[in-house]
Amino acid sequence: MKVIIKFILLWLLVALPAAANAEYSHGYIKRFYTEASGMTYVGFVAQPPGTCDNWTEHMKFDSTTDGGKNMLSVLIAAKLSERRLDLWYSASDAPGTNNTNGCTQSVMAVLTGVGLP
Numbered sequence: 001m002k003v004i005i006k007f008i009l010l011w012l013l014v015a016l017p018a019a020a021n022a023e024y025s026h027g028y029i030k031r032f033y034t035e036a037s038g039m040t041y042v043g044f045v046a047q048p049p050g051t052c053d054n055w056t057e058h059m060k061f062d063s064t065t066d067g068g069k070n071m072l073s074v075l076i077a078a079k080l081s082e083r084r085l086d087l088w089y090s091a092s093d094a095p096g097t098n099n100t101n102g103c104t105q106s107v108m109a110v111l112t113g114v115g116l117p
Helices: 002-020 064-083
Strands: 023-027 029-034 039-044 059-062 085-090 108-113
Touching: 029 064, 039 064, 059 064, 064 085, 064 108
Parallel strands: 059 108
Antiparallel strands: 023 085, 029 039, 039 059, 085 108
């Protein structure tokens, strides 16, 4: 019985973070910018699945948090070195749309993790 409980707890530790990062893709950064509020918007050369296109940006994240600051550092390094990024994100509420038919900053995909392969 203890083995089953340990297995279930281990499974929850792995499954719950994966659910928070429901989407995975990879790509090269086309451009990014940060507003005075600290919100950073990122556009990729090819649009990742599950995202919308808001004036060439596909994802956003809060770069005022410790995690956001770390992700911004990785984005800068990837852009300067022209490296491909691994991306984890929550999908857009309006995937496949653009700034003319429904993609706004409020419905963009939220970047939750980045990595250099």
